[in-house]
Amino acid sequence: MDRVFSGIQPTGELHIGNWLGAVKNWVALQERYDCLYCAVDLHVLTAKYEPAVLAERTREMLIGLMAAGLSPDRSILFAQSQVPEHTRLMWFFTNVTGVGELERMTQYKDKSQRMERVPAGLLMYPVLQAADILLYRANKVPVGEDQVQHLELSREIARAWNAEFAPDEPFFPEPAPLLTPARRIMGLDGDAKMSKSLGNTIGIFESAEQIWAKLRPAKTDPARKTKSDPGTPEKCNLFTLHQHFSPPATVAEVDTKCRTAGWGCIECKRVLADNVIVELSPIRERGAALRADVEAVDRAIALGADKARAIAVDTMREVERRMGFLPAMTSR
Ligand code: TRP
Numbered sequence: 597m598d599r600v601f602s603g604i605q606p607t608g609e610l611h612i613g614n615w616l617g618a619v620k621n622w623v624a625l626q627e628r629y630d631c632l633y634c635a636v637d638l639h640v641l642t643a644k645y646e647p648a649v650l651a652e653r654t655r656e657m658l659i660g661l662m663a664a665g666l667s668p669d670r671s672i673l674f675a676q677s678q679v680p681e682h683t684r685l686m687w688f689f690t691n692v693t694g695v696g697e698l699e700r701m702t703q704y705k706d707k708s709q710r711m712e713r714v715p716a717g718l719l720m721y722p723v724l725q726a727a728d729i730l731l732y733r734a735n736k737v738p739v740g741e742d743q744v745q746h747l748e749l750s751r752e753i754a755r756a757w758n759a760e761f762a763p764d765e766p767f768f769p770e771p772a773p774l775l776t777p778a779r780r781i782m783g784l785d786g787d788a789k790m791s792k793s794l795g796n797t798i799g800i801f802e803s804a805e806q807i808w809a810k811l812r813p814a815k816t817d818p819a820r821k822t823k824s825d826p827g828t829p830e831k832c833n834l835f836t837l838h839q840h841f842s843p844p845a846t847v848a849e850v851d852t853k854c855r856t857a858g859w860g861c862i863e864c865k866r867v868l869a870d871n872v873i874v875e876l877s878p879i880r881e882r883g884a885a886l887r888a889d890v891e892a893v894d895r896a897i898a899l900g901a902d903k904a905r906a907i908a909v910d911t912m913r914e915v916e917r918r919m920g921f922l923p924a925m926t927s928r
Pocket of ligand 1: 605725728729743746
């Protein structure tokens with residue numbers, strides 16, 4: 597069976613951009629594939645972070661994933677740092693990866709440009725990502741457009757390692773992206789991709805009041821200055837959200853009422869808010885139930901890590917044998 601691996605950085609609360617752009621698809625994939633989903637807490641270290649809140653954020657991210665529908669019974673859910681083989685495989689991979697290739701990654705170029713002193717970890721970020729995937733010999737990786745280049749590098753790393761250490765028959769598969777059906781979700785400001793750091797998000801756990809407070813002032817079609825100006829739905833960021841959250845009949849109604857100025861933006865937003873609230877409230881309730889028993893959550897995560905580790909140890913045994921190391925400690 598095909599194996600799916602994906603990861604998400606536990607840098608903040610899951611928001612509807614993550615949910616529509618990734619997690620909803622991850623939930624659907626668990627029906628068809630053998631899936632591993634990981635809170636990639638080691639990747640967090642490549643930017644300034646607060647050690648005092650990292651563990652809590654990692655747990656919260658995994659709670660978010662479970663509340664959104666990832667099941668610890670169907671998928672393997674865990675934190676990257678719980679499986680030490682990720683960083684071990686990364687070291688092996690750094691030696692079949694060219695510095696030039698790493699320096700050409702657009703994400704690296706963007707981020708390093710704004711820094712006075714670039715941490716080496718930032719350059720190695722995609723090597724760790726390749727190790728995340730290949731440690732489980734996953735061949736399908738559901739990601740957004742922005743990760744396509746990193747995946748291409750993962751394939752190059754798999755090829756380079758195979759060429760050197762498994763020349764007769766490839767040991768690592770070449771992982772392919774599974775692009776998420778939803779195109780990128782813009783923030784409520786309508787200016788940039790939805791992102792926690794820009795404060796333009798709706799969190800999946802927000803209350804009805806919080807959701808309305810965020811949608812009410814959200815940017816719509818700028819040509820619609822007053823209620824009687826007709827609007828163009830395709831130019832309105834909130835219309836995209838209607839398409840994700842409202843039933844088709846409502847989407848059609850919004851389309852007409854906007855073009856004919858039958859509804860003002862505020863009426864349109866009220867309908868959207870109600871539909872967002874309906875869709876998010878079961879997630880919010882599941883989140884609250886999970887949070888009520890943190891020990892059970894931690895047990896579920898530890899169990900996920902054990903299952904992931906069992907696969908990881910098998911991979912590493914073979915990798916180390918082929919790379920010429922002495923057999924591992926008996927404790928493994
Ligand atoms: N770089 C990914 C992102 O920012 C997160 C990530 C880390 C990842 N390791 C991964 C995604 C492995 C897919 C597979 O979205």
